[in-house]
Amino acid sequence: MHIPKIFERSPFSSSLLPNLLSAIYFKRVKRVSKFQSVTVPASSSSSVTFDVQVPSIPPNSELEVIVLKLSFWLDCYIGIEVKVTNNNTNVTNTVAKLEPHELNVGHAGTFITVISHFVNPNDSITISINVTNSDSANDHVFIINSMLIEVFFSYYQGTKMLSDVYTRKFIVVKTYTSYSLTANSSGTLEEFSISIPKIAGGIFEQALIHYVCSTLSNSSVQLEFYDSVNAVYVSTCTCGFAKANSPQHCNYCIQNVTNFVYDDTLSFRLYYVNNNNVDVNAYIWSIVLELLYKGV
Amino acid sequence: MPDLPTLFEFPKYVTLGIKNALSGYYLVFDLLAIKSQAVTLDKATDQRYIFTSPTVLHTLTPIFLSDPITSPTTTVLTNEVELPQLPEFLEYKLILFIISGIIDSYVKGYFYRYDVDTGTEYFKAIFGYGDKYTLSNNVQCLGKFVDTPLTKYKHGVKLVLENYNIQESSKSYINVYLRCIAKIKGDFVSLRGTSFEDSLVIVDFTGVKSLAGNSSTSHSFSFNAFSIPNKKPDVVILELSYYSSKFIDFNVYLLNPVSGSYELAGQFKGNYSQAEGRQTVLTIDATDYVANDGTVDGYVEVVNNDSTTREYAIISLIAKIIYTF
Numbered sequence: 001m002h003i004p005k006i007f008e009r010s011p012f013s014s015s016l017l018p019n020l021l022s023a024i025y026f027k028r029v030k031r032v033s034k035f036q037s038v039t040v041p042a043s044s045s046s047s048v049t050f051d052v053q054v055p056s057i058p059p060n061s062e063l064e065v066i067v068l069k070l071s072f073w074l075d076c077y078i079g080i081e082v083k084v085t086n087n088n089t090n091v092t093n094t095v096a097k098l099e100p101h102e103l104n105v106g107h108a109g110t111f112i113t114v115i116s117h118f119v120n121p122n123d124s125i126t127i128s129i130n131v132t133n134s135d136s137a138n139d140h141v142f143i144i145n146s147m148l149i150e151v152f153f154s155y156y157q158g159t160k161m162l163s164d165v166y167t168r169k170f171i172v173v174k175t176y177t178s179y180s181l182t183a184n185s186s187g188t189l190e191e192f193s194i195s196i197p198k199i200a201g202g203i204f205e206q207a208l209i210h211y212v213c214s215t216l217s218n219s220s221v222q223l224e225f226y227d228s229v230n231a232v233y234v235s236t237c238t239c240g241f242a243k244a245n246s247p248q249h250c251n252y253c254i255q256n257v258t259n260f261v262y263d264d265t266l267s268f269r270l271y272y273v274n275n276n277n278v279d280v281n282a283y284i285w286s287i288v289l290e291l292l293y294k295g296v
Numbered sequence: 297m298p299d300l301p302t303l304f305e306f307p308k309y310v311t312l313g314i315k316n317a318l319s320g321y322y323l324v325f326d327l328l329a330i331k332s333q334a335v336t337l338d339k340a341t342d343q344r345y346i347f348t349s350p351t352v353l354h355t356l357t358p359i360f361l362s363d364p365i366t367s368p369t370t371t372v373l374t375n376e377v378e379l380p381q382l383p384e385f386l387e388y389k390l391i392l393f394i395i396s397g398i399i400d401s402y403v404k405g406y407f408y409r410y411d412v413d414t415g416t417e418y419f420k421a422i423f424g425y426g427d428k429y430t431l432s433n434n435v436q437c438l439g440k441f442v443d444t445p446l447t448k449y450k451h452g453v454k455l456v457l458e459n460y461n462i463q464e465s466s467k468s469y470i471n472v473y474l475r476c477i478a479k480i481k482g483d484f485v486s487l488r489g490t491s492f493e494d495s496l497v498i499v500d501f502t503g504v505k506s507l508a509g510n511s512s513t514s515h516s517f518s519f520n521a522f523s524i525p526n527k528k529p530d531v532v533i534l535e536l537s538y539y540s541s542k543f544i545d546f547n548v549y550l551l552n553p554v555s556g557s558y559e560l561a562g563q564f565k566g567n568y569s570q571a572e573g574r575q576t577v578l579t580i581d582a583t584d585y586v587a588n589d590g591t592v593d594g595y596v597e598v599v600n601n602d603s604t605t606r607e608y609a610i611i612s613l614i615a616k617i618i619y620t621f
Contacts (some may be wrong), residue, residue: 026491029618034581035561040544055620058489065577071579073564085317087509108564109576110535111433145562207328209472238398238469244399251434254396256326256472264495 007095026154028055032127032147039141042079044060049128050147053259057153061260064152065170065272065288066116068095068127073108073117073217077101077135084115087124095176097283098214100134101248110145111212114286119173121151124181133243134281142235164268167202173209180203181274181282186242189221189282194289196264202293206258207266212285215240218272221282223253225260226267233262233269242273321484321492322389325379327474328585369491373455373470376412378444388444389479390495392614393453394435397470399424402461407472408439410452417454420501421611422539423575424468427550436576438537439612440497441474484524492619494523498534499596499613510605513597515610521582523592523617531618532592536581537611538619540566541574543602550594551585561585561594566601575611582615 032050040046057063074080079100095113119125131142152170160238179189196204211223220240224233228272237253238248263273266289274280300529382388399405402424409416421437442451459466461535477495484492498517507513521532548562562580584594595611 017539027493027618028620029533031531031583034584035563069579071577073578106549108578109436111577141562141565143565146579148531148533148579164534166323168324172324203498207577208326228424236469236471241398241400243401249398251398251471252396252436252474253398253471256473274616 004194015053015073015088024062025153028057028151030055030149030151032149034146035143036133037141037143039139040131041139042133042190043136045130045132047127047128047130048144049251051295052125052149053122053128054119054121054125054149054257055151057151058080061153063116063121064154065172066113066119066121066151067112067286067288068115068148069110069112069146069148069150070096071110071147072090073143073145074098075140075142075144077133077138078134078140079134080142081132083128083129084119085126085128085169087126088120088121089118093118093176093180097176097178098250099216099248099281100132101217102143102244103136103217103245105249107247107250111250111285112150112210112288114172114175114288115149126199145269155279165200165207166295169197169199169291169293171197171289171291172286173289174284176286177281177284179272179284180222181222181272181280183274183276183278183280186273191269192267194266196261196291198265199293202295204261204264204291205294206256206292208290208292209237209239209255209257209260210288210290211239211240211253211255212251215282216248216276216280217246218242218244218276218281219280220272221284222271222273223255223287224271225229225257226269227260228237228262233271235271242275243253244275255256297310316406321480322401322494323386323478323480325478327379327478344346356406359510363567371457371460373457377451377474378452379397379449379451379474379476381449383480385481387481388446388476389499390444391441392475392477392495393420393437393439393441393472394419394475395435395470395472397435399435399457399468400466400469401428402426402459403466403472404458404460405435405468406456407437408454408456410454411448412450413454419503420439422504422609425541425574426458434576435470436537437539437611438535438577438614439499440500440540448449461555475608486524486621488584488618488621490621492621494617496615496617497612498615499550499610502610503608504609505598505609506605507598508605509600512545512599514597516593516595517613518591518593519613519615521586521592521617524619527619528586528590529583529617530620531616532582532586533616533618534562534582534618535612535614536562536578536580536596537576537613538564538609539611540598541577541606542566542599543600544606545597545599545601546576546578547599548578548584548594549586549597550592552585553599558594559585593617
């Protein structure tokens with residue numbers, strides 16, 4: 001074991017240790033799945049299931065957020081629905097969904113979805129991915145490149161931050177939600193107003209939004225932030241395009257929204273456009289606000 | 297687990313040096329590089345429009361260009377970012393750029409770093425294929441921005457978007473920011489109740505490569521996953537950020553140290569005429585491929601399933617090495 005040089009002189013008081021710790025971004029990671037390929041026969045479904053224990057967090061620490069991180073590639077006509085069951089409470093929730101579609105062409109990426117609204121550290125959970133092939137003629141493939149559970153935690157301990165160090169805080173704005181978008185229409189799905197919490201000794205520096213959702217062809221759900229100076233909503237992150245022949249879409253948008261914080265408040269909305277002649281669904285996987293503070 | 301000191305045992309030592317107690321740990325913070333916005337490009341014409349700042353539109357002298365495919369309407373977004381001077385006990389470890397957003401059909405994008413003193417540009421990433429098949433593509437790129445230790449704190453960033461659509465304007469949403477990873481100076485110290493994540497750039501931007509029809513190529517890599525000497529990490533993740541035209545497959549093979557053979561550990565299949573997602577980040581679990589001495593060997597195989605020459609680029613391959621104490 002490497003013993004720290006604890007008797008070396010330092011300009012810092014020992015009581016400030018928890019503050020410096022608060023500057024550091026701690027997380028615990030649980031591996032759920034490595035690479036696997038699932039071939040789904042024509043017009044059928046298949047499912048893959050994983051039983052895992054969520055990592056615990058240390059005493060004296062505070063849970064920030066727990067996310068499921070899924071990296072995949074999927075074929076056209078393939079749809080997925082990810083459900084998580086908390087075996088300690090028997091609560092099951094859908095946490096991610098992408099509908100099958102012929103224009104769902106070779107979609108890939110790494111996406112996150114929040115599960116800490118019903119899963120706690122150390123819980124035993126079951127993750128099931130139901131994979132659907134809507135093609136009546138051909139088999140299609142769903143590939144998991146990896147799946148992880150990430151548990152973020154911090155040590156605030158109610159003390160002041162140390163000068164010049166950084167800390168971060170996560171606010172879960174939205175967990176998985178399904179919306180029905182009315183045919184040939186557009187409008188606001190939901191509005192949010194988030195107050196930036198204060199941390200003793202720290203000043204708010206930056207706000208990042210993590211926005212993950214999936215939409216169908218010819219529809220979009222945009223995340224729009226309120227510009228108080230010009231009194232308008234500004235369209236920033238978007239999921240999908242409301243254009244004919246645009247593929248079904250799944251997007252993970254990371255956006256710096258610091259410029260939209262006024263009076264320690266961030267206001268934004270989900271705005272949809274559906275240019276289809278029928279109602280379609282949109283699935284918000286999660287919206288997480290990541291706040292960065294600097295010690296002064 | 298060895299009997300590690302816990303976080304709250306330390307304050308009992310009156311003269312504890314905090315920087316020693318946390319030696320080797322990393323801080324992560326982000327800087328805005330390009331102001332996020334919806335970028336609307338006019339349809340390709342004989343005029344060239346340039347944004348010299350995110351909000352100011354300048355029209356340059358019209359340039360006659362006969363072939364609209366090679367004369368796209370171009371938007372250039374530039375910005376200068378100044379990396380903060382760090383306190384004495386910190387040093388920069390790695391600075392990554394992260395591009396996210398959605399790019400419209402017919403649009404192609406390029407990302408550069410430039411030297412603010414000399415104007416020299418360094419090509420860092422490419423995304424969007426500029427044809428009708430790149431409908432609403434995800435853009436998720438991750439790559440190394442500058443080398444560390446830093447010699448300059450001020451850097452230029454430049455985003456170029458080209459619209460090849462001669463019939464209509466386009467709209468793309470692009471966000472660029474820098475993720476700065478700084479290290480607390482000193483040797484690493486394990487503390488119970490903490491975690492440690494190292495980031496290594498295994499492959500930096502390869503540039504745009506041409507691959508002949510019905511052929512394949514590969515990029516080998518090797519790294520040592522023991523960020524803490526002689527200590528096996530709990531999790532090792534590879535993040536592959538790539539760009540490719542349609543019909544290109546990416547297969548990541550890793551050497552299984554037990555069997556001695558390479559195994560498929562990550563895959564993107566691009567063998568579709570309308571394949572999208574041609575620039576994104578694949579996350580691959582490499583934990584089981586760490587040899588006893590910490591070595592991870594592998595290669596990225598790139599396969600062109602088309603009969604004509606196609607393009608690809610590996611923007612970055614980054615290892616995340618995670619310890620839990």
